[in-house]
Amino acid sequence: MKKVDKEVAEAYFRARTRMIVIFLIIGFLVSFGVVAFAEFFSQFTFLGVEFHYYMGSQGAVVIFIICLFLNAIFSDKIDRKFGIDDKVSVTISNSKNIEQ
Amino acid sequence: MDAQTIMSLGLIIATFALYIGISIFNRARATSDFYVAARGVPPVWNGMAIGGDWMSAASYIGMAGTVMALGYDGLAYIMGWTGGYLLLTFLLAPQLRKYGRYTVPEFIGDRYMNNTARLIAAIATLIISFTYIIGQLSGSGVVIGRILSIPAMYGTMIGVVVIAIYATLGGMKSVTWTQVAQYMILIVAYIIPIVFMSLQVTGNPLPWLTYGNVIDEIGAIDRELGLSEYFAPFAESEKSQFLALMFTLMVGAASLPHVIVRFFTVATMKAARWSGAWALLFIGLLYLSAPAYAAFSRFILMTRIAGQPIDQLPAWSENWINIGLLKIADQDGDGMLDWTEIEVSPDMVVMATPEIANLGIFVIGLMAAGAMAAALSTAGGLLVTISSSFAHDIYYRLINPQASDQKRLKAGRIVMILATVVAGVVALDPPGVITQIVAWAFALAGGTFFPVLVLGVWWRRMNAAGAIAGMLVGLGTTLTYIFLALSGVTLFGIIDTGAGIFGVPLNFLACIIASKMTEPPAQHLQDDVTDLRYPEQMTYKDGEVWINDGTRN
Numbered sequence: 001m002k003k004v005d006k007e008v009a010e011a012y013f014r015a016r017t018r019m020i021v022i023f024l025i026i027g028f029l030v031s032f033g034v035v036a037f038a039e040f041f042s043q044f045t046f047l048g049v050e051f052h053y054y055m056g057s058q059g060a061v062v063i064f065i066i067c068l069f070l071n072a073i074f075s076d077k078i079d080r081k082f083g084i085d086d087k088v089s090v091t092i093s094n095s096k097n098i099e100q
Numbered sequence: 101m102d103a104q105t106i107m108s109l110g111l112i113i114a115t116f117a118l119y120i121g122i123s124i125f126n127r128a129r130a131t132s133d134f135y136v137a138a139r140g141v142p143p144v145w146n147g148m149a150i151g152g153d154w155m156s157a158a159s160y161i162g163m164a165g166t167v168m169a170l171g172y173d174g175l176a177y178i179m180g181w182t183g184g185y186l187l188l189t190f191l192l193a194p195q196l197r198k199y200g201r202y203t204v205p206e207f208i209g210d211r212y213m214n215n216t217a218r219l220i221a222a223i224a225t226l227i228i229s230f231t232y233i234i235g236q237l238s239g240s241g242v243v244i245g246r247i248l249s250i251p252a253m254y255g256t257m258i259g260v261v262v263i264a265i266y267a268t269l270g271g272m273k274s275v276t277w278t279q280v281a282q283y284m285i286l287i288v289a290y291i292i293p294i295v296f297m298s299l300q301v302t303g304n305p306l307p308w309l310t311y312g313n314v315i316d317e318i319g320a321i322d323r324e325l326g327l328s329e330y331f332a333p334f335a336e337s338e339k340s341q342f343l344a345l346m347f348t349l350m351v352g353a354a355s356l357p358h359v360i361v362r363f364f365t366v367a368t369m370k371a372a373r374w375s376g377a378w379a380l381l382f383i384g385l386l387y388l389s390a391p392a393y394a395a396f397s398r399f400i401l402m403t404r405i406a407g408q409p410i411d412q413l414p415a416w417s418e419n420w421i422n423i424g425l426l427k428i429a430d431q432d433g434d435g436m437l438d439w440t441e442i443e444v445s446p447d448m449v450v451m452a453t454p455e456i457a458n459l460g461i462f463v464i465g466l467m468a469a470g471a472m473a474a475a476l477s478t479a480g481g482l483l484v485t486i487s488s489s490f491a492h493d494i495y496y497r498l499i500n501p502q503a504s505d506q507k508r509l510k511a512g513r514i515v516m517i518l519a520t521v522v523a524g525v526v527a528l529d530p531p532g533v534i535t536q537i538v539a540w541a542f543a544l545a546g547g548t549f550f551p552v553l554v555l556g557v558w559w560r561r562m563n564a565a566g567a568i569a570g571m572l573v574g575l576g577t578t579l580t581y582i583f584l585a586l587s588g589v590t591l592f593g594i595i596d597t598g599a600g601i602f603g604v605p606l607n608f609l610a611c612i613i614a615s616k617m618t619e620p621p622a623q624h625l626q627d628d629v630t631d632l633r634y635p636e637q638m639t640y641k642d643g644e645v646w647i648n649d650g651t652r653n
Contacts, residue, residue, distance in 0.1 A: 001639075001646045001647070001648055002646065002647050003644055003645070003646055003647075004638060004644075004645040004646060004647050006644075006645070008645075009633075009634065009638070009645035012633075012634065012638075013633040013634070016633075020190045020191070023186065023190060024186060024187075024190060027183060027186045031179045031183050031346065032343060032346065032347075035176075035179075035339070035342055035343060035346065036339075036343065038172070038333035038339070039333060042333060047309065047312045049312040049315055049316070052172070052333055053172055053175070053315065054312070056172065056175030056176075056178060056179055057167075057175055057178060057388075057391035058308065058388055058391070060178075060179045060182070060183070061178065061179070061182045061384050061387055061388055062384070062388070064182050064183055064185065064186055064380060064384075065182075065377070065380050065381050065384050067186060068185065068186065068189055068373075068376055068377035068380050068381075069377045069381075071189070071190065071373060071377070072370075072373045072374045072376075072377045075370070075373055076370065079370065079635055083647065084635050084637050084638070084647075085637065
């Protein structure tokens, strides 16, 4: 066991939280944002459908999926930057389960 | 029996044999196997199992029909049910996984160190899962009723027996792998018909790219008939209801106990994040297809069925009229069937469209097998949750802490059978269409659990008093609003399915006020919450963060 600098630990938490906030704002805008102004967006068309309908039926879902994969990839990057080894995590997690 | 019945039954029995085979092969041997599959499920497979668990009769049978009936307003279901995975994967799943418990009531009981909170959470879990399972049973009733040409009511009875046998056989471990198989079957069964319909209608096999033009044509027909256009926003409900419903479904999706428990089956926080991403990808395949399904069904009904002489209707229509899901009447007495004279129940659209489009007996049979897979996989996950919240959280943790593994498994199985039978009795006369019943379960889940879980993993100061007040206020408000709305009293045009928009904020408020008015939780409980900020390798202890680099202390 090695002590982690307070600032380093804080920086890890901040980096993760910032990402979560950004992705949630994106998710909120493409769903609630578009619905709230659906009448406005209906003047545009995309792939043959009016834009508000397209966002509801496909656009928002595709963006949600992309957000989740980007989050998983970026989080792994952050973990590596802070010296986290996934194999160690698995071992720790397993040993914790057996104790219970 | 005609060729179609034999084909449908044959496919259902064949897939069913496969699930039973998997169950027996992976039979649960210990408690942790039964509840969380000994936590060894890789993310991609877990994502697929979440997909199977998640996509219920409501998604499979009900959603495309709901979108068809409501037009743009039905898309609240698409965005709500997928958007919930953002909240779940960002705010809850990894943290709950690190906390390392078996069930949602167990997390609440231990995090707040309070058995009253544990009991309320367990009872709420039972209520939510029970409501949800009613939707599954009435879905299997529609399928079985259609295949055997009997009223949906008798179909439901057969479904109850099938599901009760099926779920008591295994536990979470067998459920995980059967859910993977069920996902594969249901997604193939769902996509094949729309590919064929897309070919029939537009000559292009990729429905996701072609249905935009179909929607445009539907809009043109609507205009001709003097109806509001299919894609026009807020034609069927108020904007406030759209937003409220979408909110309710999102927070509900993030707090359904039977979905959260799937994240307890992976190894680490990292695996939980990846599971969430894979799950939404697999779920998205069906949700991106449902609006296409709705558009093609509506187009085919409008152009091929409407406008026909009423005495020359195709054979399929009689079957659906007999089981009570289709109503046709020549109201203006001109001998022709007009679009406005057809009343299609949303619950029949997915099952009937392959027949209407003449896709052949194999595709129709596959559709039925897929629908059964959807109902069974979700019912399986729900029954494990029902049994664990009783056997583990109420019986073992509160009544008899000395109970052996065998005794707990037995108690769990008894509750499973009881719940199936009672839910079956309610489903004989379903209190709403499938998507509506399921939306109530979401409102209740979000209204009861979302604030208590989110604050539980993010806010150290949150204590037992807050959790109890929050859950009671949230559950109470949501239930009250659902009953009020059903009897005609509504606020801001929001109906029963949007009840979460009242329950969730009030729950948050109650949590914060009650926590602030009482003592902060014990230091070690607060430290546990701080510890959730970091991956497994880092530990928070006595105000310091430690990293495990392989050396001892």
